[in-house]
Amino acid sequence: MSICKRALLYITRKRGKTLLLFALLLIMATLVLTGLSIWKASEATQLDLRQSLGGKFDVFVDWSNSPYVVKEPVKDEVNEETGKTSSSFLMYSTVQFTPENIAAIKGISGVKYCSARQDNLLPFDGLSLFPGTISTDAKYQGYTKVLGVCSTEDEELFTTGTVTLAEGRHISAGDTHVAIISQDLAERNELKIGDYLTAHSYSVEDQGFTGPEIRVQIIGLFTPHAVEQFGETVTTYDKIQNRVFVDLQSSKKLDGGEINYGFSALHVTIDDPQDMARVVAEVKALPGIDWNAFTVEMDNETYENAAAPLATLNELVVTLLVVIIVVSAIILALILTLWTKTRIHEIGVFLSVGIRKSAIIGQYLIEVLLIAVLAFGLSYFTSNAIAGQIGNHLLEQSMQTGPEDDNDVVSVAASVEIGADNLVQKPLPTENGLQVSVGLDNLAQLYLIGFAIIIVAVSASSITVMRLKPREILSKMS
Numbered sequence: 396m397s398i399c400k401r402a403l404l405y406i407t408r409k410r411g412k413t414l415l416l417f418a419l420l421l422i423m424a425t426l427v428l429t430g431l432s433i434w435k436a437s438e439a440t441q442l443d444l445r446q447s448l449g450g451k452f453d454v455f456v457d458w459s460n461s462p463y464v465v466k467e468p469v470k471d472e473v474n475e476e477t478g479k480t481s482s483s484f485l486m487y488s489t490v491q492f493t494p495e496n497i498a499a500i501k502g503i504s505g506v507k508y509c510s511a512r513q514d515n516l517l518p519f520d521g522l523s524l525f526p527g528t529i530s531t532d533a534k535y536q537g538y539t540k541v542l543g544v545c546s547t548e549d550e551e552l553f554t555t556g557t558v559t560l561a562e563g564r565h566i567s568a569g570d571t572h573v574a575i576i577s578q579d580l581a582e583r584n585e586l587k588i589g590d591y592l593t594a595h596s597y598s599v600e601d602q603g604f605t606g607p608e609i610r611v612q613i614i615g616l617f618t619p620h621a622v623e624q625f626g627e628t629v630t631t632y633d634k635i636q637n638r639v640f641v642d643l644q645s646s647k648k649l650d651g652g653e654i655n656y657g658f659s660a661l662h663v664t665i666d667d668p669q670d671m672a673r674v675v676a677e678v679k680a681l682p683g684i685d686w687n688a689f690t691v692e693m694d695n696e697t698y699e700n701a702a703a704p705l706a707t708l709n710e711l712v713v714t715l716l717v718v719i720i721v722v723s724a725i726i727l728a729l730i731l732t733l734w735t736k737t738r739i740h741e742i743g744v745f746l747s748v749g750i751r752k753s754a755i756i757g758q759y760l761i762e763v764l765l766i767a768v769l770a771f772g773l774s775y776f777t778s779n780a781i782a783g784q785i786g787n788h789l790l791e792q793s794m795q796t797g798p799e800d801d802n803d804v805v806s807v808a809a810s811v812e813i814g815a816d817n818l819v820q821k822p823l824p825t826e827n828g829l830q831v832s833v834g835l836d837n838l839a840q841l842y843l844i845g846f847a848i849i850i851v852a853v854s855a856s857s858i859t860v861m862r863l864k865p866r867e868i869l870s871k872m873s
Contacts, residue, residue, distance in 0.1 A: 398754055402761035412734065413766060419730065420767050423723040423848075424774035424841055429781060430716040431837045437708050449507060450668030450694075452675060455660035456488040457690040463490040490688040491657030494545050494568055494643065496681075500663060501549070503677045505670045510551045511658035513543035513646045516632055517604050519639070520593040523584050527631035528623070535630075539637040543646020547575055547615070550640070551662055556620055558635065563588045563615030566642050575615040575640040588613055592639070597651030604649075611645050724848045731856035735759070760853045764846065771838070771845055778833045 406413045458464055467485045492511060500509045518537045531538075544550050548565040552558045561578055574592055581587060590613050596606030619635040631637060641649070647656060665674050675691055678684075745755050 398758040399761055402758045402765060406762050406765060416730070416763065417766050417770050419727065420770035421774055421777070423719070424771045424845055425777045426719045427716065427723070427844060428774050428778040428833060428837055428841045430712055430719060431840050432778060432833045434709065434712045434716070435834070435837060437712065450665045450671045452663050452671065452691055452693040453660060454663065454678065454689055454691050456491070456688060458486070461488060461688045463488050463688045465489060487654045488659055488688060490685050491655070491659055492661055493657045496684055497545055497661065499681050499683065500661065500678055503674060505665050505667060505674045506663060507666050508549045508551070508554050508664040509661060510549045510554070511545060511661045512550065513643070513650070513655055513658065515541045515543065515646065515649055517541055517594055517597070517649055522592065524631050524637045525579070525583065525634050527629050527634055529628045529630055531630050531632070535632060539632045539639060541639045541641055541646065541649065543641055543643050545643055547640050554664065558617040558619050561616050561618045565615060566640060570642040571644045572611050573614045573642050573645070574611040575617055576613060577636045577638065578616045578618050579636040581613070581616055586613060588616065594649060596648050606651055609645060609648050611641055720844065720848060724852050727848065727852035728855040731759070731763070731852055735856050756853065756857045759857060760850065763849050763853055767845055767849055771841055774841065775833055775838055
């Protein structure tokens with residue numbers, strides 16, 4: 396009779412032992428499979444979180460230590476009310492980022508966006524702006540914020556969804572004398588794509604925008620995601636509807652000189668926050684950038700705060716899995732050892748008829764594996780029933796034991812600034828809890844782990860008896 400047939404006959408005859416072993420293996424398999432599925436869900440959520448938040452760092456002129464920073468005095472101004480004279484200074488860097496530097500950074504693997512801008516406050520001829528909710532100095536009435544960019548497609552306000560291109564096209568690196576304004580501003584001034592805005596460059600002598608006339612053509616219209624709510628404070632030039640995007644060349648001309656020929660700061664967004672150190676290192680290794688002039692400031696705090704509970708959950712799940720596997724192997728080995736000692740008579744008979752010890756151990760192994768196949772299969776359904784609840788409970792515990800922070804992005808949402816004080820809320824993957832589901836890959840992992848545990852347990856339980864000689868076994872039988 397084959398060992399497979401003997402194993403099958405034994406487990407069908409010893410129903411009590413079979414049911415007990417089935418229950419033990421089912422509990423063990425359910426716990427292991429639940430742990431594997433939670434671990435998988437945690438890893439998937441971390442990936443979604445990294446893709447949702449990304450990572451970001453800023454590269455900007457080191458105004459304190461750069462040898463290229465120039466500080467020039469500007470004409471003194473007299474306060475008409477107090478009569479006091481105040482001195483002002485113009486500070487700029489003779490080394491700035493160029494469009495070529497931006498293109499090189501964008502070419503690094505893992506970089507999603509690289510945006511740069513020149514901010515100017517200036518008036519456009521005859522342009523009617525949306526009034527702000529707080530008054531400004533008479534000098535700045537009619538002024539709006541003009542952003543000089545290489546490409547609006549990479550500009551942070553567009554990439555974060557703060558504003559969306561509604562008509563026309565984006566400003567690209569090769570454009571000159573072009574602009575993008577809001578649809579609201581266009582309707583207010585009866586403008587459309589193809590029309591022109593007129594402004595004057597800044598004059599250092601007159602301390603105002605009285606220089607040569609500059610015309611930019613409207614090539615696109617944007618819509619803001621949100622505007623300030625009633626009661627919020629915002630100046631006229633800070634209102635998102637009044638924002639104007641122009642190309643870099645136009646921005647340089649409007650600035651009135653060659654002082655700002657490039658960008659003093661870059662904002663880099665990367666796909667995966669875990670790649671932050673590598674990407675920053677590759678940026679610093681790029682040729683053509685004088686790092687005596689610039690410094691890097693990394694901002695990974697949002698991701699680290701959001702990922703902290705998931706990292707804690709991962710450690711907890713791994714620890715529980717190890718404990719479950721070790722304890723299961725020990726309990727299973729102890730039970731099988733006790734049962735093996737009750738089968739000394741059977742072992743003696745097998746040995747007396749010439750059956751080898753390896754065949755006897757093989758029969759015991761097959762007996763347990765036959766029961767395990769059914770128990771592991773049924774654990775797929777029991778784990779599906781409890782994995783989600785256990786996973787979210789563990790996640791809640793991980794969040795409660797994490798560092799308390801009023802600005803904790805785990806419990807709220809990722810936010811990006813728009814306009815003045817408005818926020819666009821982006822829900823994080825952790826807000827709805829872990830999406831735990833038991834997959835076939837988890838079941839395959841369970842079978843591998845479970846069979847390994849069974850082989851170890853059966854081998855350990857058989858040592859005490861199988862090392863005995865036939866004469867010793869017969870003496871124990873008598």
